[in-house]
Amino acid sequence: MDKYDIAVIGLSVMGRSLALNMADHGYRVAVYNRSKEVTEAMVKEYPHEGIQPYYSLEELTGALRRPRKIIMMIKAGAPVDAVIGNLAPLLEEGDILMDGGNSFFEDTRRRSKLLEQQGIRYYGVGISGGEEGARFGPSIMPGGDADAYGEIGPILRDISAKAEGEPCCTYIGPDGAGHYVKMVHNGIEYADMQLIAEAYLLLKYIGGFDNQRLSEIFGEWQSGELKSYLIGITADILKEPDDCTTGELVDYILDSAAQKGTGRWTSIESLKQGIDVSMITAACNARVMSNRLQEREKAFRLLKGPDVTAAGEPLSFIRMVREGLYAAKILAYAQGFSLLKDASKQYEWNLELGKIASIFRAGCIIQAVFLNDITAAFQENPNLENLLFHEFFRQGIEKNQGSLREIVTQGIKSGLPLPAMTNALAYLDAFRGAHVGANLIQAQRDCFGAHTYLRTDQEGSFHHDWGKKKED
Ligand SMILES: NC(=O)C1=CN([C@@H]2O[C@H](COP(=O)(O)OP(=O)(O)OC[C@H]3O[C@@H](n4cnc5c(N)ncnc54)[C@H](OP(=O)(O)O)[C@@H]3O)[C@@H](O)[C@H]2O)C=CC1
């Protein structure tokens, strides 16, 4: 019987929460999970009149209104291909199959082409916001066949977060565009998190503040230009008591962070495209280095560095860290949006950067007041080459770069690792620098490999017989 509006496949935290969110919005949702016990546990723990469990894909697909709308919320990679393999024979021309997981955008492009042959409209849907977002309103980045958006758009917009009353969901573009944008969202997320971690290191070790005071400082920043979901949770995390001791939990968490791949993909794609996202790459490498625990312990014993120099006047140090963090944050977003701009051209996706920034204003992990300013900048000039060329951000950098330079200098003198902040400055100075030393690199390439060089005073490529005059 054609009675369910949509199906959710995969009932771990994200799928379960999205299904409940859809049902809360009045949709009739059919749910399925590979392992039966997960489905049983979900309907037992979260009973909802709008949700109907199914225990086979045949029954599930048979229960859906045509064209069928199905969203997979499962582990990215081979599992997605496995589910598509089982599901595709049960679908009909016109049905819409969405992948709401963190799939690699090239996989989404491949799957789109494959399913197109069967007339199935495939959608790569980036979803951000974690469990809470999925349950009560995530930021949603759907990419696929534009005509099919009319079928799925209303549901996705209904369940999305709202920023100033507007849904944090917009059609992104064809084939892999939605998953590409989600990938870059996560890349920016990595840089943002790393910058906050570096601000924490500076405040803790140079500033000498305890966890309660650190929590207050991040809490105070929530009333200014840094206000964001990540700063907010950081303030809360820092004062969270430990269950096993009398201290705060953060001090008992291993200094080593994992990554699932989206940040790394962003970095790899940026190298392929030739766009500098050094802060995202630095954030990935910071996690990589954090994982080398045994080597780090050995190096800590063997390699001596400088002693930490305590900060001067506490309030002015806190102000410098806040200003420096803000400048670095502008640079991280400038990098991420440059990558999106280039991808839009390269893949002919026609990405609307203003709309993308606007759907990041709520629901997602990088949501921040700052995204209102980015939205406004791209709305004012949709062809903005780089965020740093917009007056608001140009001034933001002009006003705050001094503090960034100061805290990075203090951090380096004290031997603190600040890879994202350091790369922020390197990016700024290379971008704005009249001289980057590439004339010498051209000369070296021509000298050792006859790769030719370009001149400042004449058109064309040149090769020089290096050292010949001297020998003569
Ligand atoms: N967790 C988060 O905060 C966020 C996650 N995402 C993405 O959303 C997706 C779902 O995430 P999450 O809810 O955390 O769950 P997981 O990424 O942990 O995936 C678990 C789900 O995948 C299913 N699965 C795994 N392998 C297979 C397979 N071979 N065939 C069929 N199903 C399989 C599991 O079924 P079974 O129970 O049978 O093992 C289960 O339903 C992922 O792509 C994730 O990257 C996106 C944003 C935030």
Ligand SMILES: O=C(CO)[C@H](O)[C@H](O)COP(=O)(O)O
């Ligand atoms: O997509 C997300 C949020 O938008 C996830 O939280 C993301 O998977 C976290 O990535 P990682 O595990 O690599 O830190």
